[in-house]
Structures are given as structure tokens and as C-alpha cells.
Amino acid sequence: MLGRGFYQRPTVDVARDLLGKIVVRRNGEGDVAVRLTEVEAYVGVDDPACHTSGGRRTERVRSMWGEAGHAYVYLIYGLHHCLNVVTVGEGVGEAVLIRAGVVVSGWDLVRCRRGARVADRSLTDGPGKLCQALAVTRGDDGIDLCDPVGGLWICDDGFAVEESRCERHARVGVEHAGEAATWPLRFLYDPDS
DNA sequence: TCTAGGATCGGCT
DNA sequence: GCCGATCCTAGAT
Numbered sequence: 084m085l086g087r088g089f090y091q092r093p094t095v096d097v098a099r100d101l102l103g104k105i106v107v108r109r110n111g112e113g114d115v116a117v118r119l120t121e122v123e124a125y126v127g128v129d130d131p132a133c134h135t136s137g138g139r140r141t142e143r144v145r146s147m148w149g150e151a152g153h154a155y156v157y158l159i160y161g162l163h164h165c166l167n168v169v170t171v172g173e174g175v176g177e178a179v180l181i182r183a184g185v186v187v188s189g190w191d192l193v194r195c196r197r198g199a200r201v202a203d204r205s206l207t208d209g210p211g212k213l214c215q216a217l218a219v220t221r222g223d224d225g226i227d228l229c230d231p232v233g234g235l236w237i238c239d240d241g242f243a244v245e246e247s248r249c250e251r252h253a254r255v256g257v258e259h260a261g262e263a264a265t266w267p268l269r270f271l272y273d274p275d276s
Numbered sequence: 277t278c279t280a281g282g283a284t285c286g287g288c289t
Numbered sequence: 290g291c292c293g294a295t296c297c298t299a300g301a302t
Contacts, residue, residue, distance in 0.1 A: 123283070125283075132283070133283090134283085139299090141298080141299065142298090143297095143298065143299085157283090157297095157298090158296085158297060158298085159282065159283065159284060159297085160281095160282060160284055160285085160294090160295065160296075160297080161282090161295055161296025161297040161298085162284080162285085162294090162295060162296065162297085163284050163285070165283060165284085167283090180283060182283085201286095205286090209284065209285070210283070210284075211284055211285065212284090212285075254283070255283070255284095256282080256283050256284075257283060259281085259282080260283095
């Protein structure tokens with residue numbers, strides 16, 4: 084399991100290093116593990132695309148202002164959940180959005196949660212889909228990813244994404260954020276290449 | 277209390 | 290590849 088120190092670093096570094104890591108979800112139904120293939124950095128008060136931009140402190144984003152290594156889960160479009168990991172430190176308001184991954188174990192559970200008709204490659208290729216596959220909801224907001232009691236954590240199994248396979252792009256769905264929409268804060272790699 | 281808009285998804289062409 | 294559903298959240302009144 085990644086320790087607190089992993090998250091207490093610059094958000095962009097954490098985002099890059101999360102590629103290839105394994106997110107583990109353990110609850111009464113069993114275990115699911117997903118290797119991360121796509122993440123986005125949201126860099127706080129000076130980032131117009133970030134929920135804490137301008138120093139906003141609303142009830143929804145409370146956990147994003149908390150200690151690094153905790154989860155920030157919010158509802159988007161009224162129906163999809165998005166999972167973020169808080170970075171840097173308390174009072175900073177930065178986080179990494181977990182956008183996509185590939186299932187490495189717990190296939191049966193994921194198919195059950197996502198629906199039997201969903202194609203394998205579509206199981207966890209979006210933020211809302213990933214949360215559904217991991218059974219992450221608003222109730223998981225604020226849990227500590229450095230404490231197994233929460234049933235959600237991230238670990239390093241030694242898999243490393245080579246620099247040549249790591250791509251940086253503009254973030255998705257933040258056109259409203261002006262120039263910040265072009266910042267290359269989206270990190271991804273193609274697991275099939 | 278009201279209203280606009282959103283870090284998306286899945287079905288259809 | 291495009292488009293419509295869907296409802297919570299935050300800010301305005």
C-alpha cells in the first residue's frame with residue numbers, strides 16, 4: 084500500500100507516478116483491483132478547472148482541503164461518481180482525478196456491477212465507470228487511502244510505465260476553464276501498446 | 277427558493 | 290462519431 088509520503092508531493096508528480104499503480108477495493112462482496120491508465124491533475128486555487136479554484140470551500144469539496152492521501156468523491160451530472168486522491172497537504176486543495184484503468188482481478192464482481200452486456204474494454208474506461216466497478220460512492224468521500232480499514236487503497240506491484248509510453252494531454256471536459264483547459268495535466272498510457 | 281450548468285455515459289446512426 | 294438524458298450542486302435572488 085502506498086504510504087502518506089507518496090501523496091504529500093507536488094500534484095503533477097503524484098499524477099504521473101499513479102500511472103500503472105493498482106487501486107484495490109475490498110468490501111463485503113469481495114476484492115477488485117484495477118491498474119490505472121489515465122489520471123488528471125487538478126492543481127488548486129489557481130486552477131480554474133479545479134473545484135477549489137479561487138479558494139472555494141463548500142460542503143462538497145471539504146475533503147479536498149483535507150490531508151493528502153484521502154479520497155475526494157463527488158457526483159457529476161447528478162448520476163456519476165468521480166474518484167480523486169487528495170495531494171500535497173492539508174489546506175492546499177489539490178487532487179488527482181482517477182479517470183480510467185484496466186481490471187486485473189475481481190472480473191466477476193466488476194461484470195456484476197457494470198452489467199453483463201458491457202464489453203470488457205468498456206468496463207473501466209471512464210471516471211464514472213471506474214467508480215461503478217469499484218463500488219465507490221459519495222459515502223466513500225474523505226476515507227483514508229493509507230488505512231486499510233476504509234477498504235480502498237492504492238499499491239505498487241513493481242509495474243513501471245516507461246517514460247516513452249507515458250503521454251501528456253490537455254484535460255477532458257473543462258473547456259469552460261479557459262486557458263487552463265489546454266494545460267497538459269492529463270497523464271495516460273496505452274496498456275495494449 | 278429558483279435556475280443554470282456540469283472533471284459523463286450509453287445508445288443510436 | 291454524435292447527441293440526448295439526467296439530477297445534484299452552487300450561486301443568484
